Amino acid sequence: MKTLILIVTATWLGIALPAQAQQQAAPPSEISSVNREQAAVKAREQVDGRVLKVEPTAKSYRVKMLKKSGRVVSVEVDKKSGQVRTSQQKEKR
Secondary structure (H helix, E strand, O other): OHHHHHHHHHHHHHHHHHHHHHHHOOOHHHHOOOOHHHHHHHHHHHOOEEEEEEEEOOOEEEEEEEEOOOOEEEEEEEOOOOOEEEHHHHHHO
């Protein structure tokens, strides 16, 4: 009888613990992050030009772009939110 109770308890814990872990996990919006390719696409949507280089930093990607005018600009794409900041927006802060 003790063996049966032990097996039932162990089985219940094996099922209940993963379910609790799923409930405590962060919502998908907090987990989602931007990779290099997505950062390049977001930068291209914001600035009309060609992506030259994507450099990762601690919290963002620095995307260097060549505009049609021939000017090279740097755009930052936040790794968590995907928010794009151009050099003009950074100067306003």
